[in-house]
Amino acid sequence: MIGSFSRMVPVLFGPGASMHTGLKVKQAGIQKVLCVYDQGIKSAGIADKVIDNLKEAGLKVVIFDEVQPDPSDILINEAAQMAIAEKVDGIVGVGGGSSMDAAKAINVLLTNPAPINFYYVATGNEHKPGKFMVLIPTTAGTGSEATPISVVSDIPTQSKKGVIGPATTAALAIVDPELLLGLPPKVTASTGMDAFSHAVEALTSKGMNPMSDLLAEKAVSLIVENLDKAVKNGSDMAARTNMSFASLIAGMAFSDALVHWGHAIAHTIGAHHHVPHGVGCAVALPAAVEYVADAVPDKVQRVAQAMGLSIPKDLTPLELGIKVADAIRDLNRGVGIPSLKDFIEEDSLEQLVDGAMTDDCAMFGPKQASAKQVLAMIKKAYEY
Ligand SMILES: NC(=O)c1ccc[n+]([C@@H]2O[C@H](COP(=O)([O-])OP(=O)(O)OC[C@H]3O[C@@H](n4cnc5c(N)ncnc54)[C@H](O)[C@@H]3O)[C@@H](O)[C@H]2O)c1
Ligand SMILES: [Fe+2]
Numbered sequence: 597m598i599g600s601f602s603r604m605v606p607v608l609f610g611p612g613a614s615m616h617t618g619l620k621v622k623q624a625g626i627q628k629v630l631c632v633y634d635q636g637i638k639s640a641g642i643a644d645k646v647i648d649n650l651k652e653a654g655l656k657v658v659i660f661d662e663v664q665p666d667p668s669d670i671l672i673n674e675a676a677q678m679a680i681a682e683k684v685d686g687i688v689g690v691g692g693g694s695s696m697d698a699a700k701a702i703n704v705l706l707t708n709p710a711p712i713n714f715y716y717v718a719t720g721n722e723h724k725p726g727k728f729m730v731l732i733p734t735t736a737g738t739g740s741e742a743t744p745i746s747v748v749s750d751i752p753t754q755s756k757k758g759v760i761g762p763a764t765t766a767a768l769a770i771v772d773p774e775l776l777l778g779l780p781p782k783v784t785a786s787t788g789m790d791a792f793s794h795a796v797e798a799l800t801s802k803g804m805n806p807m808s809d810l811l812a813e814k815a816v817s818l819i820v821e822n823l824d825k826a827v828k829n830g831s832d833m834a835a836r837t838n839m840s841f842a843s844l845i846a847g848m849a850f851s852d853a854l855v856h857w858g859h860a861i862a863h864t865i866g867a868h869h870h871v872p873h874g875v876g877c878a879v880a881l882p883a884a885v886e887y888v889a890d891a892v893p894d895k896v897q898r899v900a901q902a903m904g905l906s907i908p909k910d911l912t913p914l915e916l917g918i919k920v921a922d923a924i925r926d927l928n929r930g931v932g933i934p935s936l937k938d939f940i941e942e943d944s945l946e947q948l949v950d951g952a953m954t955d956d957c958a959m960f961g962p963k964q965a966s967a968k969q970v971l972a973m974i975k976k977a978y979e980y
Pocket of ligand 2: 738790791793794859873877
């Protein structure tokens with residue numbers, strides 16, 4: 597097998613790392629930087645700390661603080677117009693996946709003609725490199741700081757689209773676990789299960805390679821050992837640090853290996869019903885693992901090992917899949933992942949099938965799925 601290990605971004609990691617942002621941006625020769633975040637990051641006091649640090653380094657700072665969850669094509673196109681008018685020569689995205697992905701997509705339009713819709717992966721259109729971009733995660737979940745993809749909510753088609761290329765890849769990721777100390781338990785749990793899904797789906801994906809396997813396995817173990825601690829005690833610095841590292845390496849793992857059915861379903865649920873991304877991933881993952889277990893039993897076995905499960909040797913692949921899926925459901929319940937029943941009416945589940953089957957991630961499943969099989973996975977996710 598030929599594997600691509602090409603997706604590693606440079607990383608500055610550790611408690612306090614974000615206080616080096618100004619220095620790093622300045623060293624890159626930048627003078628005027630766009631800082632992208634949302635209102636939650638502002639009220640948590642994180643935005644001001646980063647902005648002050650940028651200003652102390654002598655940089656001019658332009659602010660875009662109106663990122664919405666699952667940022668839309670419209671929001672990106674409007675924010676980019678403002679940034680172009682301001683003639684910024686660098687960009688810092690600080691926040692969860694929504695803020696970092698917004699920064700990435702805006703960066704595309706700083707050096708390529710609008711609109712962002714023109715650069716969706718499915719169009720086959722490429723884009724030129726953007727400006728110098730630093731990404732600073734404040735959740736341990738998406739791993740977006742380390743991935744080459746920006747996920748944009750496409751309003752006309754009610755679906756999530758990927759943009760991948762040089763402008764959506766950070767020049768530097770600054771991962772500072774101290775920024776997560778105030779992350780509420782519910783968001784800690786759902787974003788943590790997003791990272792867990794990246795790792796498990798990367799391990800079982802069609803695009804897996806030995807490097808992504810290694811990173812994903814370590815991420816699975818770290819999350820099993822630390823997520824519950826981080827949810828129950830948000831000030832547990834060791835748990836926050838381990839979760840930040842797990843999220844980062846899970847992001848690196850799926851950058852090459854890609855994710856599959858769990859994310860195809862979660863993206864569609866998110867686009868139609870605004871279910872938080874991590875919740876969609878958490879509930880869809882057990883169904884996806886069960887479904888692919890007979891195609892990649894050895895990999896599901898490695899997931900079980902990384903989770904620390906004791907699995908009898910004589911299980912069939914299907915039994916193994918059910919066992920691992922049940923353990924993931926237990927993990928979900930332990931950290932308080934809500935049911936889809938809190939967000940969606942059961943009679944609207946069938947409307948999600950088309951979206952999941954045509955989502956970019958569907959093609960990386962280690963086995964294909966018919967509409968009937970996808971509906972069965974969605975129903976299992978609903979019953980979690
Ligand atoms: N690019 C990628 O590789 C990738 C991977 C997975 C998901 N995504 C995308 O990322 C988005 C989801 O990102 P997310 O799950 O990180 O959620 P998010 O960015 O939407 O943030 C969720 C909420 O938590 C708040 N928050 C974040 N950090 C905080 C902190 N430290 N303290 C207090 N509040 C804080 C935010 O203000 C927001 O209200 C989705 O659009 C998803 O599709 C992208
Ligand atoms: Fe995800």
